[in-house]
Structures are given as C-alpha cells and as structure tokens.
Amino acid sequence: MVIHYPNGQTYHQPAANSSHLKTKREHPNVIFGNRGMSLEDELNQSNIYYLQKEIAVIHKKPVPIQIVQVSYPKRSAAVIKEAYFKQSSTTDYNGVYKGHYLDFEAKETKNKTSFPLSNFHEHQVKHMKACVRQGGICFTIIKFSATQQLFLLPAAILFDYWDNQANGRKSIEKKVIVKHGYAINYHVQPLIPYLDYVDKLINK
Amino acid sequence: MVIHYPNGQTYHQPAANSSHLKTKREHPNVIFGNRGMSLEDELNQSNIYYLQKEIAVIHKKPVPIQIVQVSYPKRSAAVIKEAYFKQSSTTDYNGVYKGHYLDFEAKETKNKTSFPLSNFHEHQVKHMKACVRQGGICFTIIKFSATQQLFLLPAAILFDYWDNQANGRKSIEKKVIVKHGYAINYHVQPLIPYLDYVDKLINK
Numbered sequence: 493m494v495i496h497y498p499n500g501q502t503y504h505q506p507a508a509n510s511s512h513l514k515t516k517r518e519h520p521n522v523i524f525g526n527r528g529m530s531l532e533d534e535l536n537q538s539n540i541y542y543l544q545k546e547i548a549v550i551h552k553k554p555v556p557i558q559i560v561q562v563s564y565p566k567r568s569a570a571v572i573k574e575a576y577f578k579q580s581s582t583t584d585y586n587g588v589y590k591g592h593y594l595d596f597e598a599k600e601t602k603n604k605t606s607f608p609l610s611n612f613h614e615h616q617v618k619h620m621k622a623c624v625r626q627g628g629i630c631f632t633i634i635k636f637s638a639t640q641q642l643f644l645l646p647a648a649i650l651f652d653y654w655d656n657q658a659n660g661r662k663s664i665e666k667k668v669i670v671k672h673g674y675a676i677n678y679h680v681q682p683l684i685p686y687l688d689y690v691d692k693l694i695n696k
Numbered sequence: 697m698v699i700h701y702p703n704g705q706t707y708h709q710p711a712a713n714s715s716h717l718k719t720k721r722e723h724p725n726v727i728f729g730n731r732g733m734s735l736e737d738e739l740n741q742s743n744i745y746y747l748q749k750e751i752a753v754i755h756k757k758p759v760p761i762q763i764v765q766v767s768y769p770k771r772s773a774a775v776i777k778e779a780y781f782k783q784s785s786t787t788d789y790n791g792v793y794k795g796h797y798l799d800f801e802a803k804e805t806k807n808k809t810s811f812p813l814s815n816f817h818e819h820q821v822k823h824m825k826a827c828v829r830q831g832g833i834c835f836t837i838i839k840f841s842a843t844q845q846l847f848l849l850p851a852a853i854l855f856d857y858w859d860n861q862a863n864g865r866k867s868i869e870k871k872v873i874v875k876h877g878y879a880i881n882y883h884v885q886p887l888i889p890y891l892d893y894v895d896k897l898i899n900k
Contacts, residue, residue, distance in 0.1 A: 549826045551786055556758040557776065572761065575776040582755055586790065588797035591831030595792070622753045627795030 531600045531635045535585070538682035542589075548687055550587030550594060556580050582619045583630075589687060592694060593628040595620060600635040606663040607634055609654060617654050620647050629693055633676070633686060634669060644689040645673040735804045735839045739789070742886035746793075752891055754791030754798060760784050786823045787834075793891060796898060797832040799824060804839040810867040811838055813858060821858050824851050833897055837880070837890060838873060848893040849877040 529537075532552065542548040561574035583597040597620075599611045620630040630647035645664075649672045653664045674689040733741075736756065746752040765778035787801040801824075803815045824834040834851035849868075853876045857868045878893040 543826065546826065546829060549823070549830050549832070554758040554760040554782075554784075555763075557761050557779070559759075569780055572776065572779040572781070575761070575779060576773055577776070578758075580758075588799070588827050588830040588832040591797070593792035593795070593797040619753070622747065622750065623792050625750060626753055626792040628753070628792040 531598050531633070532584075534683050535598055535633065535686075538684040538686065539585075539587075541682040542687065548587060548589035548594070550585055550589065552585050553580070553582065579613065579615075581615050583616055589690060590694070592690075593623065593626070594690065595623045595628050595630045596632060598633040598635075600637050602637050603663070604636065604638050604666070606665045607636075607669060608663045609657060610662065612650070612654070617651065621651060629690060631690070631693065633684070634673070636666065640678075642676040642678070642684060643669050643673040644676055644686055645669055646693060649673070735802050735837070736788075738887050739802055739837065739890075742888040742890065743789075743791075745886040746891065752791060752793035752798070754789055754793065756789050757784070757786065783817065783819075785819050787820055793894060794898070796894075797827065797830070798894065799827045799832050799834045800836060802837040802839075804841050806841050807867070808840065808842050808870070810869045811840075811873060812867045813861060814866065816854070816858070821855065825855060833894060835894070835897065837888070838877070840870065844882075846880040846882070846888065847873050847877040848880055848890055849873055850897060853877070 536552060539548075539550045539552070542550060556578040557572075558576045558578050559572055559574075560576065561572070563571050563573050565571065583595055585598065586593070586595040588594070597612070597616060599607070601607050601611065623630050624647060632645045632647070632650055634643045634645055635641070636643075649664065649668065653661065653668075674692060676684060676686055676689060679685045740756060743752075743754045743756070746754060760782040761776075762780045762782050763776055763778075764780065765776070767775050767777050769775065787799055789802065790797070790799040792798070801816070801820060803811070805811055805815065827834050828851060836849045836851070836854055838847045838849055839845070840847075853868065853872065857865065857872075878896060880888060880890055880893060883889045
C-alpha cells in the first residue's frame with residue numbers, strides 16, 4: 493500500500509535495522525560503527541569477520557536456559573513452552589587465537605566515571621581466575637556508552653579490584669581503566685579490532 | 697504413607713536416581729560408573745572433577761535457543777513462553793588445559809560395528825577444522841552404547857572420513873576407531889579420564 497503525506501507526496505517507510513548499514517556502504521570513509529548496535533552485536537559482527545578471515549575462532553556462548561516444558565506439534569518444530577533463564581557459570585565469550593585460549597566478558601555501562609563491579613558475578617570472576625591458571629588469556633571489554641569509548645581491561649586489574657572490595661571500593665575508576673587497559677577505536681573490518689590488543693597481552 | 701507387603705513387612709521405596717550412587721559408595725572398589733547415565737552426564741561429572749582439582753576448565757555449552765516470547769510476572773522470575781531449538785554452529789565442549797585450547801564433541805551410538813558420520817553436521821566439522829588451524833586440540837569422544845566402550849578419536853581421522861564421503865563411505869568402521877583412537881576405560885575420579893589421552897595428543 494502506498495501512503496501519501498497530506499501534501500500528496502509519497503511516504504517511503506525507512507527500512508528498519510538496515511539503515512545504518514546502508515549509510516556505511518555509501519560513505520566508506522566515515523565510521524558510523526556502533527550507532528544503535530549493542531556491544532554484543534558489535535562483537536558478534538567482529539567475531540564473524542575474524543572467523544571468515546581465519547584469524548581466530550571466537551563465539552559467544554548461548555544463554556543458559558532451564559527447559560521445563562516442550563511441546564512436539566505434528567509436522568512442525570518442537571516448541572519450548574516453559575523455560576527459565578539460568579545464571580551462567582562462565583563468561584560469555586571464548587575461543588582460540590594463535591594457539592591461545594581466550595576467555596572474556598563484554599560489559600556496557602552508562603556510568604561516566606567508573607565501572608561498577610556489580611557487572612560481574614562471583615562465579616564469573618572465579619571462572620576467569622581458573623582459566624588464567626590454565627594458561628588462558630582473560631580480559632573484559634568495557635564500553636562506556638555515554639562517550640562510546642571502548643577498553644580492553646586485562647583480567648589481573650579486575651581480579652585486583654574484585655579481591656579488594658572489602659575495603660569499600662565497589663567499582664574501578666575510569667582513570668584506572670584508561671591507565672591499565674587499552675583504548676580500542678572502532679574500525680570498519682572488524683568493527684572492534686580487539687585482537688590487536690590481545691596481541692599486546694600475549695607479547696607482554 | 698507406610699505401605700506393607702501382603703506378609704505385613706514394611707515396604708521401603710527405593711530412592712529414585714540416587715540408588716547407583718549409594719551402591720558406589722558402599723562398594724568403593726567396584727566401578728559401576730556409567731550405568732544409566734548419559735555420556736553427557738558422565739562428561740559433565742568428569743569436567744566438574746577436573747575443575748575442582750584445578751586440572752582443566754572445560755564446560756559444555758548451553759543448548760542454543762531462539763527465544764520468541766517472554767513473560768515477566770510480577771514478583772517472580774521471567775518465564776520463556778515460546779522458544780525454539782537452534783542448530784549449534786560449534787561443538788558442545790570447549791575449554792583450556794595446560795595452556796591448550798580444547799574443543800570436542802561427544803557422541804553416543806547404538807551401532808555396533810561403525811560410527812555413522814550423520815552424527816555430525818557440516819558446520820561442526822568446519823568449526824573443528826577452523827580450531828585446529830588456530831592451534832586448538834580437537835577430537836571426538838565416541839561411546840558405543842551396546843558394549844559401553846569409549847574412545848577418544850583425534851579430529852584428523854574424522855576430517856579424513858568426512859572429506860571422503862563422496863566415495864560412498866558414510867561411517868567410520870569401529871576397527872579404524874580402535875586402531876587410530878584411544879580406548880578410554882571408565883574410572884572413578886574422574887569417571888571419564890579423557891585428559892590422559894589428550895596428553896598423548898599434545899605430546900605427539
């Protein structure tokens with residue numbers, strides 16, 4: 493159906509979701525990157541790029557679900573009718589890069605001056621510590637959404653703040669993240685070139 | 697309610713699920729191991745042992761689900777009301793062991809003389825090939841349920857058979873698995889000591 497404005501002009505419905513992608517193709521030198529995308533979407537897109545280019549194999553783990561009831565309708569797919577979200581016992585992302593096991597969590601915060609430790613669960617930190625003991629490379633990708641700034645923070649800094657929460661400090665100041673983490677600039681391919689900074693962790 | 701046998705003796709209902717565990721504790725030298733457990737349960741139990749002993753960090757990935765509808769009842773947890781199973785794009789298990797990235801699939805077959813390749817999807821094999829290219833260690837744990845025999849089969853053998861399916865052979869003969877794989881004997885702690893055979897792959 494064609495819709496007209498009161499003045500008679502034809503109304504063209506904007507294509508939902510694809511608008512920023514189109515814009516990107518029309519202006520290849522301008523990096524719009526992350527507009528409207530969640531950090532998870534941005535990382536998934538980056539990981540697809542890394543996978544296709546055979547640079548690394550990194551996947552986000554599915555959300556753990558406790559399934560209670562499933563119905564099996566005839567001639568169609570099984571439908572889960574009742575299920576609940578479970579708390580994950582690990583981080584969200586892991587995989588292999590240049591022979592190294594990578595394991596990380598990605599977190600977005602609206603906070604402007606610090607990163608609250610409440611973004612993590614005890615078992616996630618415990619999991620990362622266990623991975624580090626096995627020789628894995630662990631970190632967090634933190635996005636300050638107000639300023640669209642991205643950082644890769646090595647796990648050691650998180651562990652340090654986590655273990656000292658009893659002293660009263662329940663967050664990591666942004667200035668600490670700036671000092672001890674790596675600022676990641678949005679790129680085109682991949683959108684978030686975080687492996688460039690993983691290289692720095694490997695070569696440390 | 698107390699139930700009596702016709703002869704007047706009291707009937708004690710056996711505790712469901714825990715019976716074989718009890719038996720195991722009463723007879724510590726007898727390995728009942730896997731009776732009634734799925735290969736997945738056996739591996740999960742083994743991975744918990746490896747994790748607790750700080751030997752390795754290996755987890756089964758959650759089943760991927762496409763969530764369509766979620767309801768948020770007041771004062772209680774969110775309920776998923778409609779969701780569908782998605783095909784996984786990776787294998788089921790991965791993690792880190794002695795600095796190595798491990799990635800594997802576990803499969804049970806009722807077949808007595810061979811292991812059908814239909815147990816795998818194209819993208820799972822593709823995923824394992826990508827992991828091997830990054831220096832990961834990939835394999836399959838195969839259980840022949842009729843004889844309760846377990847094998848660790850290095851990924852290279854699977855790739856070989858997978859890539860040659862066009863020649864007509866749609867399964868791996870058990871004798872090939874016996875020859876090129878490692879027979880794993882059930883143990884107590886861990887139930888499936890598969891990392892002993894991963895050591896052989898690492899030292900190869």
